[in-house]
Amino acid sequence: MNIIQQVSTTHKAVAFTFDDGPNPEYTPQLLDIFDEVSGRATFFMIGKQIELYPETALDVHVRQHEIGNHTYSHPFMTQISLEECERELLVTDSIITQVTGTRPVVMRPPYLDYNPEVHEITAKIGYPVIGALNGSARDWEMPGVEHILEVTRAQIGCGSILLFHDGFGDRSQTIEAVRILAKELTEQGYRLVTVSELLQMTES
Numbered sequence: 001m002n003i004i005q006q007v008s009t010t011h012k013a014v015a016f017t018f019d020d021g022p023n024p025e026y027t028p029q030l031l032d033i034f035d036e037v038s039g040r041a042t043f044f045m046i047g048k049q050i051e052l053y054p055e056t057a058l059d060v061h062v063r064q065h066e067i068g069n070h071t072y073s074h075p076f077m078t079q080i081s082l083e084e085c086e087r088e089l090l091v092t093d094s095i096i097t098q099v100t101g102t103r104p105v106v107m108r109p110p111y112l113d114y115n116p117e118v119h120e121i122t123a124k125i126g127y128p129v130i131g132a133l134n135g136s137a138r139d140w141e142m143p144g145v146e147h148i149l150e151v152t153r154a155q156i157g158c159g160s161i162l163l164f165h166d167g168f169g170d171r172s173q174t175i176e177a178v179r180i181l182a183k184e185l186t187e188q189g190y191r192l193v194t195v196s197e198l199l200q201m202t203e204s
Contacts, residue, residue, distance in 0.1 A: 003114060003131035007159035009201040013191040014160045016041040016178065017132060019070055019108065020140075020167025022049055022056035027166045029175050031063050037182045039192025041065050044108040044130070047072035047092035049167055054099045061100035066194035069093055069107040069127065076113045085121045093125070106130050106195050130195055132163030139174045140165045148177040156185065159198060 007015075016034075021027045021043055034041055043060050045067055050057045060067055071077070071088040072095075080088075089107065097103045107127040109118065114129060122129050133155035137148045152162055162181075164174050182192060193201075 003112065003129050004199070005131040005133050005161055006157075007161070007198045007202050009159040009198070009203050011191070011201045012158055012189050013193045013198055013201060014156060014162060014185060015193055015195045015198040016162050016164065016182070017044060017068070017108070017130065017195060018042070018164050018166040019044045020049070020074070020165050021045055022053045022060060023167045023171070024053050024056050026171040026175060027056050027060060030166055030178060031060065031065070033175070033179050033182050034065070034192065035063070037186040037192060039182060039186065040194045040197070041192065042068050042106065042130075042195040043166065044068040044070035045092075045096065046070050046074050046167065047088075047095045050092075050095050050099055057096070057099050061102060066106070066196055067096050067100060067102075067104055068130065068195065069096065069104045071110055074110040076111055077109050077118045078113050078115045082117060082121055085118055086125075089121065089125055089127070128199065130161060132161045134162050137163070139163075139177065140168065142170060142173050145173050145176045145180075148173060149180060152177070152181060156190075159201070161195065161198065
């Protein structure tokens with residue numbers, strides 16, 4: 001039962017991931033940032049948010065980024081029944097498929113709240129469970145752009161998975177930090193890829 005926080009690879013590639021969207025204000029700004037550096041990212045979307053902003057979700061897909069499953073209502077998965085866990089994931093799976101025409105193939109548990117029982121559900125559906133290395137950046141708390149940058153830079157390496165948020169509240173610090181990081185990393189020769197692309201680069 002492992003949450004994947006990094007991929008073992010010699011490729012200079014990292015995966016930026018964004019949780020809790022889509023958000024009509026912040027998600028498009030991120031898409032523009034990645035367009036500028038010819039990068040791609042993975043957006044772990046909440047089913048309820050997709051229902052509110054299907055156009056934003058579709059835009060993410062059309063611009064060739066990946067959409068992952070982040071449940072329907074963002075619960076602590078270890079605190080609800082396994083039936084509810086499965087429903088949270090399957091309903092969102094269905095919403096993403098309806099909106100984009102493509103089924104999600106990765107998931108991230110809200111709050112990274114996970115245990116062997118929840119794992120049985122994600123494994124049954126067939127999702128790899130995705131974590132991240134830079135959780136202590138805590139971008140959702142608005143700790144300052146410098147803090148987000150400092151913590152995240154310390155976790156950059158081949159195969160790193162990085163966590164940010166484009167949903168819930170003011171995400172302006174996240175946007176600014178990601179703008180700087182995307183440019184820096186591209187200049188350092190890193191490719192910015194989706195989680196699924198990164199998983200395919202796994203070397204033993």
